[in-house]
Amino acid sequence: MDIEETQLYRSPSDTDLDFSFTSTATDRTIASSSARSSLTLSFNDCLSTATATTTTTTAASSLHHRKYDRHWSAIETATNLSTDGRLHLRHLKLLRHLGTGNLGRVFLCQLRDSNNANFALKVIDKDSLTKKKLSQVKMEGEILSMLDHPFLPTLYAHLEVSHYSCLLIDYCPNGDLHSVLRKQPGNRLPVQAVKFFAAEVLVALEYLHALGVVYRDLKPENILLREDGHIMLSDFDLCFKSDVVPTYDRRVHSKRMAGSMRKGGDHCFGTFSRRGVVVEEEVVEEEFVAEPTAALSRSCVGTHEYLAPELLSGKGHGNGVDWWAFGVLIYELLYGTTPFKGGSKESTLRNIASSKHVNFHVMEGEDGKGMEEARDLIEKLLVKDPRQRLGCTKGATDIKRHRFFDGIKWPLIRNYKPPEVRGLVAKKGKSHSSSGASDRGCFIPSEEMLVDAVEEGRWRWRWRQLVEK
């Protein structure tokens, strides 16, 4: 029996994925532990049974946008040297335990013969999981295998060894946005920093939605920070997939302009002032929209403070839950708390479900540049009726146009210099989201990590057993 299978991943176009989705709702059990952990009220979605096709060739990276970076090169070297051309666990060395999640443990690791590329290895013991969690593991593997985007993880390899499922992805040495937020005065970031992180999250969500993926677990804890300070959205176990029909829509809007009647390829209809100067033009623009507007699920999953009202009603929800959570995220980054937070989880849920509008905390020096625009955007995202909520019809296309994001050159966002905020040490000269490289030298173990080390000792022993299988 073949106990070890390796999947090296191709770009989305090479996978054979079924985007169909059906959903039913039955039980409503809550599985939740820590204060801000993700919850699952019911998880009876009939997940797609199709998975990415299994391949073990090194050509897997040939279409990936980062095919020339040191991570893929390291993998390619290891697989070239491997007798069967596959990557095995014995090719990896674990450096330290990074954390433990709902599904498994995450380790910092490198390839044995190359120490210039760091990876994160998520190890999931499938024997210890319930059926519900196993379906989440499957979903996470499926979603990761589809991704090829600078603000999302690259899945370098998926190894199935005995009852362990191991996902080799990008390592983010700067921790998560939640920890960074906790290091700021008042747990708040300056507007310009919020604008940067929100813009990157928006682009990542736009990509996921274009693939028909509704994320459902947006929160600062799931926004990891790469070595270069750019973001990487993580945790795809609560996602669901749906059909998406990309369209080119015509948008008619007015633009204040002086001068010529025709600009670029746009059709313009001019209005003239008395002096014969064009003051306003009606512009017709073609815009690309790929938003899973027909997505439907009835499973109530997510994190309390970030749940959209339609998720609580149990009558079904779709793409709009991510745009609601996007509003909560911007609020939390600016105000240091979430907008509907109550004294307990129950009262938070009651506040979300009530007809109360979002309330803005009064803060010292709040009326800095961009705050008014931020509040307007938040209000448009935190609309209780998803049909009226910004983003629900045309996705990120509409949100990008909001004046909070004025000045952002979307195609250049990967090259923007990340903001200098406390607790974020972005390495210079790496503005292309190449993650990895050693963080040795700046690693000071915390007490918690020392406790972890005892656990880690046990893990290393188990790891050796696995590798020697």
Ligand SMILES: Nc1ncnc2c1ncn2[C@@H]1O[C@H](COP(=O)(O)OP(=O)(O)OP(=O)(O)O)[C@@H](O)[C@H]1O
């Ligand atoms: N790619 C990564 N780079 C660096 N650290 C990571 C990476 N992925 C995960 N971690 C760390 O490992 C911890 C566990 O991650 P994991 O994704 O398994 O669970 P989680 O984020 O707690 O979410 P959930 O339990 O909902 O799956 C995280 O809290 C984070 O600190």
